[in-house]
Amino acid sequence: MLGETLGYLITESDGIYVDGTLGGGGHAEAICERLSGNGTLIGIDADADAIHEAGNRLRRFERSIHLVNDNTAHIAHILRARNISTIHGLLLDLGVSSFQLDEASKGFSFRGDDRLDMRMDRRQPLDAFGVVNGYDEAELADVIFHYGEERASRRIARRIVERRSEAPIETTGQLAAIVQSVAGGKFAVKSMARVFQAIRIEVNDELHRLQAILSDVLPFIAPGGRIVVISYHSLEDRIVKTFFNECAAEFIPSGNKFQPDTPRVPELKVLTKRPVEAADEEQRNNSRSRSAKLRAAERTAH
Ligand SMILES: C[S@@+](CC[C@H](N)C(=O)[O-])C[C@H]1O[C@@H](n2cnc3c(N)ncnc32)[C@H](O)[C@@H]1O
Numbered sequence: 001m002l003g004e005t006l007g008y009l010i011t012e013s014d015g016i017y018v019d020g021t022l023g024g025g026g027h028a029e030a031i032c033e034r035l036s037g038n039g040t041l042i043g044i045d046a047d048a049d050a051i052h053e054a055g056n057r058l059r060r061f062e063r064s065i066h067l068v069n070d071n072t073a074h075i076a077h078i079l080r081a082r083n084i085s086t087i088h089g090l091l092l093d094l095g096v097s098s099f100q101l102d103e104a105s106k107g108f109s110f111r112g113d114d115r116l117d118m119r120m121d122r123r124q125p126l127d128a129f130g131v132v133n134g135y136d137e138a139e140l141a142d143v144i145f146h147y148g149e150e151r152a153s154r155r156i157a158r159r160i161v162e163r164r165s166e167a168p169i170e171t172t173g174q175l176a177a178i179v180q181s182v183a184g185g186k187f188a189v190k191s192m193a194r195v196f197q198a199i200r201i202e203v204n205d206e207l208h209r210l211q212a213i214l215s216d217v218l219p220f221i222a223p224g225g226r227i228v229v230i231s232y233h234s235l236e237d238r239i240v241k242t243f244f245n246e247c248a249a250e251f252i253p254s255g256n257k258f259q260p261d262t263p264r265v266p267e268l269k270v271l272t273k274r275p276v277e278a279a280d281e282e283q284r285n286n287s288r289s290r291s292a293k294l295r296a297a298e299r300t301a302h
Pocket residue numbers: 020021022023024025026027028044045046047050070071072073093094095096097098100120209210
């Protein structure tokens with residue numbers, strides 16, 4: 001989807017762009033290649049290793065990029081601190097990178113047996129160990145149900161609490177075995193993926209931060225500038241879709257048939273009525289792209 005992403009994002013080769021999920025710098029590199037010598041890219045990632053990795057990859061563009069190790073939820077502060085009042089585009093390619101999943105010390109994957117961590121940003125105190133061993137049964141069940149959409153959430157939460165009363169649950173392998181002991185059989189892998197996704201979302205507060213990024217970046221986007229978001233599960237996609245639709249609405253519904261709707265001035269125009277998905281060939285070659293959904297919106301003149 002690289003071509004579509006750049007096509008939606010870049011409208012001004014001299015512009016200022018933000019890659020709010022820098023990762024290994026693949027998108028950032030392609031953006032820099034499209035910008036003129038006067039264009040600027042601000043690359044943000046919560047993970048210091050991603051900043052290091054991308055820094056090496058982007059060394060040849062050194063003069064036109066700024067790399068920032070922070071959460072993109074702090075976008076307003078990050079831009080103001082650099083005296084930037086207007087940007088021409090924001091890209092978010094959400095979730096974790098394959099590098100993070102493969103890196104044992106980050107403790108994201110249910111396929112290994114590593115210390116439960118899952119923090120994108122090692123400076124934050126809450127990690128997966130803290131969630132799994134510190135939340136009470138009802139809180140755990142809610143996290144697994146709301147962020148993992150796992151139907152066996154209550155039974156899994158109960159089993160976690162039983163097991164940790166004997167000894168703390170230290171590793172991804174121990175957690176995976178607990179999930180399997182409740183939701184085994186042919187759906188075990190799906191259940192493990194859902195539970196690990198839920199805990200990762202909680203640890204990194206991903207959904208609240210996505211909401212904060214979208215609302216806080218809006219005043220910085222120049223008229224005609226774009227927001228492009230690639231999401232990988234329905235919870236993220238719903239937030240993006242709802243935000244775009246609310247900002248593009250021409251009326252606020254009164255909710256009462258005797259009262260007229262209130263007109264409003266839209267701040268965004270939605271460019272993707274339906275989310276863009278990866279082409280068949282990309283889906284065949286890259287399993288992650290199978291769940292990717294791209295949405296784009298353009299800032300209006302208001
Ligand atoms: C899927 S990867 C991005 C890959 C990147 N587009 C590339 O081409 O290499 C997502 C990255 O965004 C980072 N990330 C996710 N949410 C973030 C947030 N709210 N603030 C800062 N970084 C975030 C993760 O640490 C991860 O490195």
